[in-house]
Amino acid sequence: MPSLTDNDPGLGMTERYAVQREVIGLLDAAGDRITDYQVGTTSAPGEKLIGVNNPDHEPVLASTVCHDWLPNALGENGVALEPGQLTLTGALHAIVPMAAGDVFRAEFDRLGAMIVRAA
16 A cells, blocks of 8 residues: 555645544444544654654554553552543654665554555
């Protein structure tokens, strides 16, 4: 699958979030649901590395939340999650430098593979 920016290099954040809403709508129709939202790319070095000026945000889906591991891991250290507390995950992968010609592939459950080619 070609990346969206390969097909439309001028695709801005407004359009990218519109695509995100469409994908979330399809997942919602298939029975998933949004449980929370998370903010990403919150450091100046991370923003500089990927060429943005602001953090991004995305929904957290019920199907992606690890419900059992975190409470058990915290409990082993004497910490309990209280009702209503928010749990945030970090990045799925470390931010890595990208140079012209680099190709990255990621696979997402139920969404399939995505390939990013750096221009």
